[in-house]
Amino acid sequence: MRRRKKRVKLPSRSDAKSDVETAPIPVADEPELAPIAVPGGAAPPRARPARVPRRGGFAEYWGRIPRGLIEGFRLESLMGEGSMGAVFKAEQLSLHRPVAIKVLAPRLAENERFLKRFLREARAVAKLNHPNVVSGIDVGEADGLRYFVMEYVEGPTLLDLIEESGPLEPLAATRIVVQVARALEHASRNDLVHRDVKPANVIITSKGGVAKLCDLGLAKEVSEAGGETSEGRAMGTPLYISPEQARGDANVDIRSDLYSLGATYYHALVGRPPFDGPTHAVIMAKHLTEDVVAVRDVRDDVPAGCAAICERLLEKDRDDRHASPTELIEELEAVIEGRWEDKPKLRARRRARRRFR
Numbered sequence: 001m002r003r004r005k006k007r008v009k010l011p012s013r014s015d016a017k018s019d020v021e022t023a024p025i026p027v028a029d030e031p032e033l034a035p036i037a038v039p040g041g042a043a044p045p046r047a048r049p050a051r052v053p054r055r056g057g058f059a060e061y062w063g064r065i066p067r068g069l070i071e072g073f074r075l076e077s078l079m080g081e082g083s084m085g086a087v088f089k090a091e092q093l094s095l096h097r098p099v100a101i102k103v104l105a106p107r108l109a110e111n112e113r114f115l116k117r118f119l120r121e122a123r124a125v126a127k128l129n130h131p132n133v134v135s136g137i138d139v140g141e142a143d144g145l146r147y148f149v150m151e152y153v154e155g156p157t158l159l160d161l162i163e164e165s166g167p168l169e170p171l172a173a174t175r176i177v178v179q180v181a182r183a184l185e186h187a188s189r190n191d192l193v194h195r196d197v198k199p200a201n202v203i204i205t206s207k208g209g210v211a212k213l214c215d216l217g218l219a220k221e222v223s224e225a226g227g228e229t230s231e232g233r234a235m236g237t238p239l240y241i242s243p244e245q246a247r248g249d250a251n252v253d254i255r256s257d258l259y260s261l262g263a264t265y266y267h268a269l270v271g272r273p274p275f276d277g278p279t280h281a282v283i284m285a286k287h288l289t290e291d292v293v294a295v296r297d298v299r300d301d302v303p304a305g306c307a308a309i310c311e312r313l314l315e316k317d318r319d320d321r322h323a324s325p326t327e328l329i330e331e332l333e334a335v336i337e338g339r340w341e342d343k344p345k346l347r348a349r350r351r352a353r354r355r356f357r
């Protein structure tokens, strides 16, 4: 017998009173770009229009969620929609503090296998405490919708920054990437793999320019990482997907996140992701087989160290990438501190080791 799906009852338009509680939840303003202190500085931002929902109908559906849906919180505005659901800015009533709440799309809340892992990983993330990781606060279900409450970070995403100002100044990009690498080091020490590292999942705080990796623990099923599902629904972007994830390998490890971080770094350095194409399948095939255009062939003012690290992260075979975030951090710090010149010897030793494996 087909199980009846429990769905949240949204107020219909005819129910709507002028009361503020029942008025649609507004779409949040774009984060302020001007005062961001990214060390090394990206080009000055241009003015841009207010946030426009990326996909038609998103504010229409999510905006009608009751503000008091989740006990203890009050939904205030819609910050955006991704492949897994919508993110709201909300107030945690007991502490009078802002939080961000991701409400999963109903189709995901019906997938038992996904939910099991979602809960398990959300609990693991809640135990993490790291300045470069957006911390998890709570997870639960309200009216048939699953949600994840997290630290609210005020500021644009790395994608916002690139789209606004074009490629970043190389050392500014490197200072952001090293912070994400530190977040991954912390995650991997706690046996977590992100599976969806990308510029939209890195928020740069308006105060201080600290990079924070979000959506850890909200990772997708591999089959959901890119392309279309069997039912033909569009899923998350495959622009940053590792070859092993694109292949659907079951045992992806932190080196898959390192590849996605490499694709993120590439996008920040040259202003476009490493591969593009008309469909998800074409992009995934390129990650599997096509050589990436060398960073310095696209932008010749990128320092050799930045380009070498980025290209190594994008190696198809994970054994050819950095073995761990720790090794990556060491190299990025060498570039930032002007010590990259010492590195060729180290790299030659590593290459020799690989040849004899």
Ligand SMILES: Nc1ncnc2c1ncn2[C@@H]1O[C@H](COP(=O)(O)OP(=O)(O)OP(=O)(O)O)[C@@H](O)[C@H]1O
Residues within 6 Å of the ligand: 079, 080, 081, 082, 083, 084, 085, 086, 087, 100, 134, 150, 151, 152, 153, 154, 157, 196, 200, 201, 203, 214, 215, 236, 237
């Ligand atoms: N913790 C947070 N604090 C503040 N804003 C956030 C937070 N998490 C997400 N956002 C905002 O919400 C937007 C939507 O996030 P969401 O994760 O749904 O989309 P995405 O990252 O583009 O896609 P995906 O579902 O693949 O991760 C982000 O672009 C960001 O602006």
Ligand SMILES: [Mg+2]
Residues within 6 Å of the ligand: 082, 200, 201, 214, 215
């Ligand atoms: Mg996200």
